[in-house]
Amino acid sequence: xxxxxxxxxxxxxxxxxxxxxxxxxxxxxxxxxxxxxxxxxxxxxxxxxxxxxxxxxxxxxxxxxxxxxxxxxxxxxxxxxxxxxxxxxxxxxxxxxxxxxxxxxxx
Amino acid sequence: xxxxxxxxxxxxxxxxxxxxxxxxxxxxxxxxxxxxxxxxxxxxxxxxxxxxxxxxxxxxxxxxxxxxxxxxxxxxxxxxxxxxxxxxxxxxxxxxxxxxxxxxxxxxxxxxxxxxx
Numbered sequence: 675x676x677x678x679x680x681x682x683x684x685x686x687x688x689x690x691x692x693x694x695x696x697x698x699x700x701x702x703x704x705x706x707x708x709x710x711x712x713x714x715x716x717x718x719x720x721x722x723x724x725x726x727x728x729x730x731x732x733x734x735x736x737x738x739x740x741x742x743x744x745x746x747x748x749x750x751x752x753x754x755x756x757x758x759x760x761x762x763x764x765x766x767x768x769x770x771x772x773x774x775x776x777x778x779x780x781x
Numbered sequence: 782x783x784x785x786x787x788x789x790x791x792x793x794x795x796x797x798x799x800x801x802x803x804x805x806x807x808x809x810x811x812x813x814x815x816x817x818x819x820x821x822x823x824x825x826x827x828x829x830x831x832x833x834x835x836x837x838x839x840x841x842x843x844x845x846x847x848x849x850x851x852x853x854x855x856x857x858x859x860x861x862x863x864x865x866x867x868x869x870x871x872x873x874x875x876x877x878x879x880x881x882x883x884x885x886x887x888x889x890x891x892x893x894x895x896x897x898x
Contacts, residue, residue: 675845706883717877717890719888720885723883729886761828763828763884765884769832770818772828772829772830774827775828
């Protein structure tokens, strides 16, 4: 299986801050990487697919980048509604695996 | 828009079989050639992909489940199902159904299943 490792596990930032979450794959997955947002008590929702393509309706303050083994999710200006846990997920091979999540809070 | 809803017993005894059904609303389960997946989330919050099925019945199961899992599909009811045999407390989790197997979208709201005697 491909191991997905996210960092940090949690972060606290102020409204308007730029934040970055990192996801590292245990082997090259080209751009076969998705990001999800999970708000408290809710199911995850697709945020970004193919490493950098925003899902329809996702605010432009979200962006994704990377290829190979290293990927990032950036929120350019953190908003209160962005409080959530963010997960990366690869789709290079079966089985699909997820990162352990990064919990984002407002300071 | 397509919506998914999990249903089934929320309490299962150890060694028994966990059975859940996902009903697809707002579209045909046979439309679009999608795979349909099951994903679970334990209390530790890690997401684990359990496997996928398509409407032809083609499946792939996560090897981590060691052959305890079976998935099926009923296109006449617009549903697909999960059976997990010989459950233990470690199988206590929120179980989600989702469309797709490259990316998962949308997801059901989730069903918390507790394994306890």
